Structures are given as C-alpha cells and as structure tokens.
Amino acid sequence: MVINLKCRSRGIPMSDNSLRYIEVKQRLARHISDMSPHERLPSRTDLSKTYQVARTTIERAVSELIGEGLLYAKDGSGTYVSEATAGRRTGGRDNRGIANWGLLVPDILHYIYPGIVRGVSDVASDHDVNLMICNTDNRFEKQTKHLHKLIDSEVQGVIIVPAINGIVDLEPFYRLQEAGIPFVFCHRSLEGIQAPRVISNNFHAGYLAAKHLIQSGYTKIGYISRPAYSASADRFQGYSCALSEAGLASRSRWIAFESSFESDGEGYFSARRMLEEEDRPDAIFCFNDGIAKGAYDAAAELGLRIGADVGIVSCDNTNICETLRPKLSSIAFPTYQAGRLAARILIEGGANSGGRPVVLQPELIRRDSVAVRERAEWAGLRAGTDLTST
Numbered sequence: 001m002v003i004n005l006k007c008r009s010r011g012i013p014m015s016d017n018s019l020r021y022i023e024v025k026q027r028l029a030r031h032i033s034d035m036s037p038h039e040r041l042p043s044r045t046d047l048s049k050t051y052q053v054a055r056t057t058i059e060r061a062v063s064e065l066i067g068e069g070l071l072y073a074k075d076g077s078g079t080y081v082s083e084a085t086a087g088r089r090t091g092g093r094d095n096r097g098i099a100n101w102g103l104l105v106p107d108i109l110h111y112i113y114p115g116i117v118r119g120v121s122d123v124a125s126d127h128d129v130n131l132m133i134c135n136t137d138n139r140f141e142k143q144t145k146h147l148h149k150l151i152d153s154e155v156q157g158v159i160i161v162p163a164i165n166g167i168v169d170l171e172p173f174y175r176l177q178e179a180g181i182p183f184v185f186c187h188r189s190l191e192g193i194q195a196p197r198v199i200s201n202n203f204h205a206g207y208l209a210a211k212h213l214i215q216s217g218y219t220k221i222g223y224i225s226r227p228a229y230s231a232s233a234d235r236f237q238g239y240s241c242a243l244s245e246a247g248l249a250s251r252s253r254w255i256a257f258e259s260s261f262e263s264d265g266e267g268y269f270s271a272r273r274m275l276e277e278e279d280r281p282d283a284i285f286c287f288n289d290g291i292a293k294g295a296y297d298a299a300a301e302l303g304l305r306i307g308a309d310v311g312i313v314s315c316d317n318t319n320i321c322e323t324l325r326p327k328l329s330s331i332a333f334p335t336y337q338a339g340r341l342a343a344r345i346l347i348e349g350g351a352n353s354g355g356r357p358v359v360l361q362p363e364l365i366r367r368d369s370v371a372v373r374e375r376a377e378w379a380g381l382r383a384g385t386d387l388t389s390t
Contacts, residue, residue, distance in 0.1 A: 028058075032081050035081045044062070062079060104143060104147070104159070112316050116338055116339040119337065138165045148172055150181075157184075159184050168192075184196045185197035198358040199359055202235045204362060205234075206234065206242070208238070209331055223287075225287040226258050227258055227260065228257050235287060263290050275299060291314065312370070316333065327369065331362045
C-alpha cells in the first residue's frame with residue numbers, strides 16, 4: 001500500500017515524483033549499506049515491487065547511487081554494491097558498530113515506567129545496543145517530534161509507550177514503516193497502527209480489583225478513573241463485569257472519569273463528592289495509586305476510616321502504596337518483564353508470534369486498605385472460593 005503523506009515543512013504531497021524518488025533513494029542507500037561489497041542488487045522489477053514505485057523511479061535512484069560511487073553496473077550482469085559502502089555508518093550503528101534504539105515513555109520518573117526502562121535497558125546492554133530515552137509527557141505533539149528525530153538519526157529500532165493526550169498523529173509511525181525501522185508498542189498500543197505489542201491486561205486488572213472488594217464483603221463499589229482512553233475503559237469494563245457477575249448494581253453517580261490528566265489533586269474531588277452523599281459507596285476502585293491517594297485525603301476529611309468505612313483498591317502498585325496509612329492494596333503489572341519482552345522482539349527484528357499481541361497478566365497485592373466484612377458470602381459468593389484467581 002502506498003501511503004500519501006505530506007511533507008510538513010513545505011506542504012507538498014510525498015507522492016510528488018521528485019520527493020518520492022529522493023525517499024526511495026534514501027531507503028535504497030540504507031538497504032545497500034547493510035549489504036556486502038560486490039553483492040548483487042535485486043532486479044529493478046523486484047525493487048519496484050519492494051518499494052511500491054514505478055520502475056523509472058528505481059532507475060533514477062539507482063543511477064544516482066552509481067554516480068555517487070555506492071553502486072556499480074556490469075553489462076548484462078546487473079548492479080552491485082561497491083567497496084565505498086564499507087565502514088559507512090548505517091542502520092543506526094555508529095562507527096564502532098554499536099546499534100542505536102529509541103525508547104519513548106511518558107515520564108521516566110513517574111509511576112510504572114522505571115520498570116519498563118530497566119527491562120529494555122538490560123536487554124539493550126546484553127546486545128551492545130545504545131539506548132536513547134525520550135520523555136513525551138504523554139503528549140502526541142512531543143511524541144511526534146521525538147520520533148522524527150529518531151528516524152533522522154537512523155536508529156535501528158524504537159520501543160514506544162504511546163502518548164494518550166492531544167490530537168492523535170499517526171504520520172511518524174507511517175514514516176517508521178516507510179524507513180524500514182522496526183518498532184514495538186509496550187504497555188499499551190495505538191489504534192490504527194499495526195505493530196508488535198506487549199500490553200498489560202487492563203480488563204483483568206479492573207476485574208481483579210472489583211472481585212477483591214466483593215469477596216471482602218463490600219457491596220456498593222464506585223470507580224474513579226483518569227480521563228477516558230483505552231486503559232481506563234478496559235479497567236472500567238473489568239470492574240463492571242465483576243459487579244455484574246455478583247449481581248451488584250453499577251450506579252452512575254458512583255462512577256467518575258477525571259476531566260484532565262493532571263496529577264495534582266486527582267481523585268480527591270470525585271471521591272469527596274461520592275462520599276458526601278447519604279447513599280455513598282462503601283468501597284472505591286481507583287484507576288491508579290495517585291487517584292487512590294486523593295480518595296484517602298477526601299475520606300480523612302470526612303472522618304471515614306479506610307478499610308472499615310470505605311475500602312479502597314487501586315492499580316500500579318507504586319511506592320505510594322507503602323506510604324499511605326493504612327497501606328494501599330493495589331494491582332501490580334509486570335513492567336520489567338514488559339520492557340524485556342518488547343526489547344527481545346526488537347532484537348528479533350520486530351516480529352512476534354504472527355503479529356499477535358503479547359498480553360501480560362496483573363497481580364493483586366493485598367495490604368490493609370480492604371477489610372474483610374461480615375457480608376463476604378453475600379451476592380452468591382461461596383465460602384472458600386478464591387475469586388481473585390478467576
């Protein structure tokens with residue numbers, strides 16, 4: 001499929017012949033730089049199929065590369081790679097032969113991302129790969145800028161935790177595909193782009209959290225989330241499924257999606273509104289530990305005891321959990337494993353299991369924010385059943 005992209009700096013369609021041949025020439029130059037001197041180039045027909053352009057475009061690109069001394073022709077035999085390609089910096093490798101990768105994360109200091117970074121870094125180190133870490137602040141605009149810089153740097157691969165804030169921009173991913181640079185999505189994927197992905201099972205995370213509360217005897221369970229996107233929707237569906245299985249009602253006034261991704265004060269106002277009601281929830285599932293902290297603050301101001309008066313369970317299992325009193329029960333994701341698996345896929349050339357996603361399962365870490373209540377057998381729950389293993 002030929003994708004008609006636009007050159008942002010000039011507003012010229014990439015399908016324009018002059019720009020198209022330059023693009024093909026650059027891609028062909030990267031291709032031959034990975035070939036051995038005197039190795040025969042594929043036929044013009046094969047190249048036109050590979051790059052999905054007219055044969056005349058291939059002829060022009062090859063002719064210029066011959067003129068630059070990177071290729072040479074033998075009459076009646078074909079076109080070959082010249083000695084001049086030896087030692088050139090290619091495929092994202094520096095002059096010492098070290099490969100370069102890009103790693104895009106929302107914020108290396110925030111929540112779960114240090115685990116992903118460490119997992120990728122360990123694999124990169126084992127394979128003499130230089131890792132360039134870019135922080136996107138979860139914004140598509142910054143993600144696009146970083147990807148363009150990495151493509152221009154001719155990296156050998158990219159691992160991406162996709163941004164979720166702003167206007168979706170798929171153009172840099174098409175550029176990665178056009179440039180033949182493999183990339184892998186990690187922790188979550190991006191709709192509309194086909195690529196290997198190592199993702200967390202957010203549906204099961206929501207299911208585990210709600211089941212834990214139900215099993216402990218809570219019957220009026222709310223949900224406070226970050227703004228709606230794939231992960232928050234999946235966790236909400238898991239929460240809803242658990243409530244439905246137990247025959248519990250999901251009330252709209254006990255469900256809140258925050259209005260922004262800003263972390264200051266998140267969870268506090270939504271929890272305060274819910275807990276001030278006469279008919280208030282007796283437990284809250286929070287999208288992450290930061291929102292749970294806000295819920296703790298709201299409950300404390302209202303004189304409610306965590307566990308006894310309102311149970312709270314969240315996701316991400318960050319260091320926040322140990323600092324809160326009582327300590328916070330949370331769903332842990334195998335972030336280090338996710339980073340390692342994404343890096344392994346990149347080492348193997350960006351291919352995995354026929355394109356199927358690798359889905360990692362979360363784990364409930366029990367602490368003190370959920371108390372076992374007398375109603376534990378309510379809603380058809382049989383004594384001795386371990387619902388968290390469902």
